[in-house]
Amino acid sequence: MACRIGELVIDAVDPERLAAFWGEVLGFVEVGREGGGSVEIGPPGVGFGGPQPTLLFIPTTDPRPAKLRLHIDVNPTDRDQDEELERLLALGARRADVGQGEDASWHVLRDPEGNEFCLLRQRLDAV
Missing domain, CATH: 3.30.1900.10 (glyoxalase-related enzyme like domain)
Incomplete structure (x- = not known):
């Protein structure tokens, strides 16, 4: 197991x-x-x-380290990626540039304390 x-x-x-x-x-x-x-x-x-x-x-x-070694990826469940991006930004997320490039299929964001997370394109079923 x-x-x-x-x-x-x-x-x-x-x-x-x-x-x-x-x-x-x-x-x-x-x-x-x-x-x-x-x-x-x-x-x-x-x-x-x-x-x-x-x-x-x-x-x-404790002060936050410069770059976290672990981050969370999230996927939309009931809307497309663009709609979910707008919802997350309205909740207080901020866009982040970590070198992903403009052609990336995901969006890098920061939560209200600056922790990076990614919004992926693929929609998943809600669990």
């Missing part, structure tokens, strides 16, 4: 704000809180242990 990802833990200056942003991006809801200001979000009605990993935002005052 192999492992699977149960949750992704993300350091955040403002866990509430980042949890709210990613909750809107992914359609997740708050599934728990831990001491010290941590906020966990996940799929509605499922929570931790379901087929998708939850996201746990933990408070930090």
